[in-house]
Amino acid sequence: MRILVTGASGFIGGRFARFALEQGLDVRVNGRRADAVAHLVKRGAQFIPGDLGNAEVARRVCQGVDIVVHCAGAVGTWGHYQDFHQGNVVLTENIVEGCLKEHVRRLVHLSSAALYGDGPGLLDVREAPLPRRFHDHYAATRQVAEQKVFGAGEFGLEVLVLRPSPVVGAGDTRLFPAWIERQRQGRLAIVGNGLNKVDFTSVHNLNGALLSALFVDAQALGQAYNIGNGQPVPLWDAINYVMRRLQLPQATRYRAPGPAYARAVLAEAACLAWPGQPEPRSTRAAVKRDCRDFTLDIGRARQHLDYRPKTCLWSALDEFCAWWQAST
Template sequence: MRILVTGASGFIGGRFARFALEQGLEVRINGRRAEAVEALVARGAEFVQGDLSDLALVQRLCQGVDMVVHCAGAVGVWGSYDYFHQANVTVTEHVVEACLRQGVRRLVHLSSPSVYFDGKSHVGLREEQVPRKFVDHYGATKYLAEQKVFGAAERGLEVVALRPRFVTGAGDTSIFPRMVEMHRKGRLWIVGNGLNKVDFTSIHNLNDALFSCLTAGGEALGRVYNISNGAPVPLWDVVNYVLRRFGLAPVGRHLPFGLAYGLATLNEGICRLLPGRPEPALFRLGVAVMARDFSLDISRARQYLDYEPRVSLWTAVDEFCDWWQARQAG
């Protein structure tokens, strides 16, 4: 089987491409940074560099490919709607169209649980519990991209989508590095009482789920799936564990939710008025993420993908810490 993995210069796409190579698949990869995929090329991946906004490039990428795992896209909470729409919706439209034109059999689309975010606490969210109104451009465009993917099923393309929550492991440059940097600058506070429980996902477990999407059939197709480790944990226990691994003092200072939310609102407002609209240091959505319970119901993935988390969160966190420390030392 030959597959294409988009976004392979990023964390999730890169780790899945390596996993697919280890399973004996022929893997073509795409990304913007050649230096980020050198190890994958050395393992036998075929690298085609380029921007997925170029429809002609996407058509070439999909030639001779059996299945596509689409991991590319913009991530974040700050930026214009046009920016997120281009990176998450238009690019996905290009991938869908290329799959249909080039006879690709299946498209596996990496979405996000950000489609659920509304600033409130949620426990055991099911896939159909999408809010009527999205609180940010990222969540809105990721959901719209999903709809483009599932619309292609009516044209004969086999499609599956995953919404993995807080993915971590070696290669994660997003979740914990940002918090560690904030802590070193003295800007990390526990928002609220610090007891909120959230889901994480080991990159190994996500790789298993993605691979299952390549091999599953029948009723598993045409669905979107929540993916996590299936065991919510107190967010701040995890953060403080990582800080201790790095020899840093744990976070002990608390900031009331209302005060933090008000400061974030003010910060965002000021940044919108400044030239260039710089990214705020504090977001309302970020405050909610740090203070609210947030977990997913993964029973659908268990039923249709035979998904069962096999790598614990703490193993994934230790893997991240070992990798990050080696990277800093190098």
């Protein structure tokens, strides 16, 4: 069985491609940077370069594969809508079209738990229903991309969608690095009372879920699955654990959510008015993330994917810290 992993030059796609190679699978990869997938090529992966925003490239990378694991996409909470639309919707449309035209059997689509919105507190969230409106371009375009994937199921393509909570492990360049940078700048503060619980996903657990999605039978198809560690922890305990491991000062200052949110609104307004619209130092999405509860119900994945998270958050954070120290 040959699989294609898109987005293999990124964190999640690269980690899964390596994991799949270690399981003895025949792996083809596509990514934005050849240097970032060189370690996969050395391990036996076939690399086909090209921009998946081009429909012909997307079709070419799908030729001769049985299953596509689509990890490529635009991430973040700030930027122009057209960039998120191109990175999430157009790329997914092209991959879906490539799968159908090249008779790929199955498409496993990596989405995000960000689809569940930015409410004040979300506990044990199930896969449905989704919010009627989305307040950021990332979630809105991810939801449209999912619709494209599920629509392809009506034409005979086997489809599954995975929605992981924030993913942690060696190679993470966005989540914990952002908190680390804010602490180094003296700007990190606990928003709220610091007791809000969140669910993370170890990249090892996500790899296991993606691998299971390659082989599950027909009854598991056509659905979305929450993926998480299944053991929510206080967010600020996790952040301060990383600070201790990296020998950085822990976050001890507290900031009320209201004033923090107001500052973020002003920062966003200023950046929207600035030429080029640079990313603000604080965003509304980041403030909400830092002070709200957010946990997932992973029962469906346990039942249909036989998903059993084995790596705890603290092991995942240890792995991240060792990688961060070695690479900085």
